[in-house]
Amino acid sequence: MGDLRLLVPAVAAWTTAWLVVGAPDVGLDPRVIAATIWGAGAAVLALLLLGRRREDGGVLRLAWPLLLVALAASGLVAATAANTLAQRAASPLVATAVHHSTVEVVVEVVSAPRAMRGPVWAEASDDPTLRIDARLVAVGGLAVSPVAVTTSVQVPAEHVQLGARLGFDARVSRLPASEESGFRLRAAGDVRVVDAAPPWLAWAGGLRQGFAEAARGLAGDGAALVPGLAIGDTSAVGEALGAAMKASSLSHLTAVSGANCAIVTAAAFVVAGLCRVRRTGRIVVAMLALAGFIVLVTPQPSVIRAGTMAVVVLVALAAGRPGGGVAALSVAVIVLLAFDPWLARDYGFALSAAATGGLLLLTAPLAARLSRIMPTPLAGVLAVPLAAQLACQPILVLLDPAIALYGVPANLLAAPAAPIGTVVGLLGCLALPLLPSVGMAFLQVAWLPASWIALVAHGAAALPGGRLPWLPDAPGALLLVAGTALALWLALLPPGRSWLRGLAAALLVLATAMPLGAAAGGPLVGAATRPRDWDVAACDIGQGDAVLVRSAGATALIDTGPEPFALERCLTMLGIERIDLLVLTHWDADHVGGAGAVAGRVDTVIHGPLDGDRSDRVLDPLALGGAATIEVTAGHGGELGDARWRVVWPKARAVPGNDASVVLDLDAPGYRGVFLGDLGEEAQLRLLRSFDLGRVDLVKVAHHGSADQSEALYRELGATVGMIGVGAENGYGHPTDRLLDILTATGTTPVRTDRSGTAVLTADDAGGFGLWTERGGGAVGGRA
Template sequence: MTVRDLRAPALGGAAWLGGIAAAVCPWWVPLGVVVGTAALLLRSRGAGPLVAFAAVAGVTLLHGTALASGPVAQLAQKRAVVGAELTVTSDPRPVAGRFGDLVVVRARVEQLTGRGAAYSLSTPVVVMADASWLGVVLGERLHVSGRLGPADGDSAALLMVRGSPDRIEGPDVWWRVAAAVRGSIRESVEPRQEDTRELVPALVVGDDAGVDPALADDFRTTGLTHLLAVSGTNLTLLVGFLLIASRWAGVRGWWLHGVAAVGIAGFVLLARTEPSVVRAAAMGTVALIGMGGNGRERGPRALGVAVLALLLLDPRLAVTAGFALSVLATAGILWLAPLWRDSLRTWLPRGVAEAVAVPLAAQVACTPVVTALSGEVSLVAVVANLLAAPAVAPATVLGLAGGLVGLVWMPLGQVVAAPAAWSVGWIAVVARRGADLPTAAIAWGTGPVALLLVTLVCLGLVVVVPRVLRSPLAGVACSVLLVVTVLTRPPTPGWPPSGWVLAMCDVGQGDALILRAGPHEGVVVDAGPDPALVDGCLDRLEVTRVPLLVLTHFHADHVDGLSGVLAGRTVGAVEVTALGDPPDGVEEVARATGAAGLRPAVAAYGATRRVGDVTLQTLWPRPDVARFAGDLGEDGSAANDASVVLLAEVDGLRILLTGDIEPPAQLGLSRLVGGLAVDVLKVPHHGSRRQDLGFLTGLRARLALVSVGADNDYGHPAPELVTALESAGTEVHRTDLDGDVLVVVRDGQLGVVARGGVGRRR
């Protein structure tokens, strides 16, 4: 590639650096570059990259200043109550908040009144509202009142409103058409199974609101996440098909450019005009150029121009992971894939060589960023993308075609969309089976050294891979080695340590504990929120038989991982609390246990039994738990306070497992077992602030275990709780800092061994 060919990519790279510098450096650094560039241009030629750097840095500074100094931001600092007319710029999305479910909507404020003044403006905000906002439509103009608050990122403020909005004006016609098509796509696959009917809209237009979180996690593990979001692939497939159909219909010359432009505009409207969609459309356009005549030269030039244009339009993209992944994947496909394809063509057909080279190049280019986000390196991503690739095009094109035909006659639209449903069914199988492999991904870490190392490895692969792929023997040997690696669970020398009696698994924001009942046997108390995490923990502990599984209550962070406990293990009995709340959790437990041929029984209050090496006594809940829970009001704590509380004894240690009981149940329990002393306490409710500190410190535990997710937004564990326990002489261990935590007894001495987070999937 000549220097001339690199000029446009250099502009794009410099622009990207300018956006990053302006976002992370003190304001005077990029400002100095802008001024210096202006002076240099008076005396120099060929300073294009420096101009691009300065231009994007300058736009970023102006954009940030406008957001921070405008009337919306100023009123937000004062937390003013305001009235506003705004236009909705995103679909409403429900999210779980600390004090209940919320609906989040992005909007653009156009009229604002507050603190005795009125303003006409155009400023982005994030609206936080109640469930009545689920019915708002993209493009609607609304009148609302609420309180402003400071916001981070690309919005001037948070606008917290109560009640339903007053509708001033409906969306423009193009938004109504786009909404009709999106609705028709969903309706065309409505008769299909749940995963299928949610995946088709996700693949076609990025509408992933209903995708099962567990399935989405499997897509992340197998490197297929890009299929669930709006990406350049969507646009390339849809507009590419439109161009092929137009050629077949006789369209030629510049008319094809017009068709492509209409297709790109239509795609953006369907997928929404959010920054991520505009970015995806730009990268998809670059891919189309790269597939055209003289694409190996025109594609990189188009990429450089696209990066520069996107950052001038929206400089916030420079520091977003989605932008980085899109640019790197496109660059990998444009620069690396042709070379690697040519290497493979020495012994493979062109089609096979291209099918392998494209996902491999994109994966290598994106791996450093993906690792920084997830702390993992996927080993199955290339194979998963290769297996899923044949199904992506029919799923995307026929999914859209089914929606368009459905606007005219839905029964025919459902027929057209049927192959799309079958195709996404196959993709779901690839994701699930790939994620279930013993070593689908390896934990890597997100520290500077770890990320530098993975980046150096990827750069090394750029040099080595063409030579390896050129040799049939080396290529096959590497493929066999990869297959053996993903099918074999890596050894964990020294784990589990001898003498372990209790394990607190790192399952994120949830509980999963194992009491050692004998060789390869464990009593499991709660299953956490993620089947893969609890399954991995049990595998590392070499637990193959579970004589007793206790689910303290039915919240998702304690029962959603149940299938991971049941997978490949012999389970003797399942016990649950008497309070069947919440219903979703009850249904999940019934489904999973029913599939395994098990029938849960209510844990008998006061019962003492021996399970292998474990002695268990059920201390709580009382037989009148339903009436007790009814006295608690509607603050959401009834299910927590109905948690099964167990007193266990293993190898001479007394261990109290408390589920998520809160102060009312803790008070009731203290009255029943006054003077109880234990060696190990599992801290209730992940260390929340709602605790009876007198009861907990009065247990005189030597160890306190807190099962809690890293960077959770609940503030768990509460600092005052940790301080109180430590002040009482209790040693506190927590999964967000220590990873898997094992309590061990050696020569009569109590100790703790931790894995430091190995095996986490965050």
């Protein structure tokens, strides 16, 4: 019982952190919340001390100390969040963001750089565009209070190492309070290395890069997975393999967390023991090995959680009081949330903690229950992935409203290979700089289990019926929690009590039928209630674009969103079976990732400049399905039913990327619209100088409502409606206040898919639009 008691303050701290970091976004003061919690803690402490003086204080002795600890943990988390938010509000970057100016900044890299797929803001360069999480250390040459920021830079990858300091002129966008980073920085010029990474951090960057380069010498998907299994480097994992890993619930194998840290810590402890080091020395050696491993794999949220939990266990062991796993997990969660409350909203951290909690709490009872119907060894093996899947699935539903039905068997098949690939791959990583041939031999051995895991992933993903649709967002997650709890209650009930089993089974059927019916019925209800003669529809596909246009029985689709299932849901709702014209504005996954949903259903595809493998992966299945593919530049045009369209951007010989998005000007009976892809402000200004666009009725807002917009262009267009394809809580702060202010100033009404769901516009005879939304909100007036 004592082992589980710390779960209460851990859950309280997590809930508090989740609420407080988002408080300013809903108009609440986090300082008031923190003060209230501390006040409640003081009151409980006073009552507790009073209760100790009374002989009848038995209940107080049991419940109130636990409540006091929960309030103390919550108060510490709230105080940290309030202090950090106050530092953000006082940052000189706030004024820069308001005035849309540039400022010289120096940032310190705090995470491994992530290569972005193609140029975003800069022109062509030999250096990749890297997205980094960093800590602001100076503005305008003056040191400032550290603030978390996110930025994208074009600089050699070896210069962007953990601990390095970079300087550049930046344009600044302020992000919502609920985001880990307070600001997004956009490099407005050359990026320079102010200080190289310190030696105790620099060694890891070279080791990671050398390991990745050596792994590229291997073949197939196994080569891409070896770095992921060993050190969590998934940069070589392509879109197809990544999708297969997600669909089969195997993507956690390439996310460094508890198993990796446990292997490293245990190995160091054992080796130190073989060297006859005393217990205290063995613990120190294990901690040093763990610290080195965290630096090597970079401090991602799941790694930090696992590492902190391992440290808690080692400290307890050193004190001669080894605690249970649940207590260690609870302490680790409280400590980390007190240090960084924004971890409460990080999916990686949540999945890591949930999986660990599921393994600790559910594995033993599930194994005992399964052993009644199967051999005990098999029950023990099956209970492990089942416990982790049950614990993580409610969180996974928030990311993808579906349940992977083959996740448990896929994990069973992959389980024997994962630790081999992890250990042998890590040994290869460490051996490469000293003994290259030995290191390469280790990599070749690790390639075998990695290839097997890739084979399992592709096989499970290809099986029919592997994805069960579920109710999205918080309602779906809560219903899944309820259904899981009922299923566990039903499975773990002792023999007898048939009426309880019947009640549990009935409730389980109800809890399951509700979200399944909602997930399946949503498109049917939408199809029954939406207007039949609509003209333009913005699909709710999350953070991305997918816009449908109809005219005289012909249909065009402009981009496909990030995932096939989301686009398929929209097409079903709107009754679209065939696409006459598919426009792929550019090759970012949030615009073309869902193309698989329309393969074999498209007549003609038009697209911008090709981008090697990225464009081939999208176009090849469409071409095999019978579509004609045409690369277009400004000046191309054609007809869609009674409407005429022309391409006004990009110009010839454009470099692939956001600023080479295909921009379509559509002139249809009753309205005219312009669809801007992901053009940034500079490209928008060049478009404005190149073409006399004139006034339009509808604009598809560029880049999901980012701050990188030209007010002059939107003023020129003067649209009645601005469609914004944007995901709820997208992490980018889209749509930004700047974009919304521009739309207000130009008299353009925003229609946002994050709030409306799928939105349908119908041009009316009065010169306006009728608006139907999936969530029943919004209206659009007539044209100006």
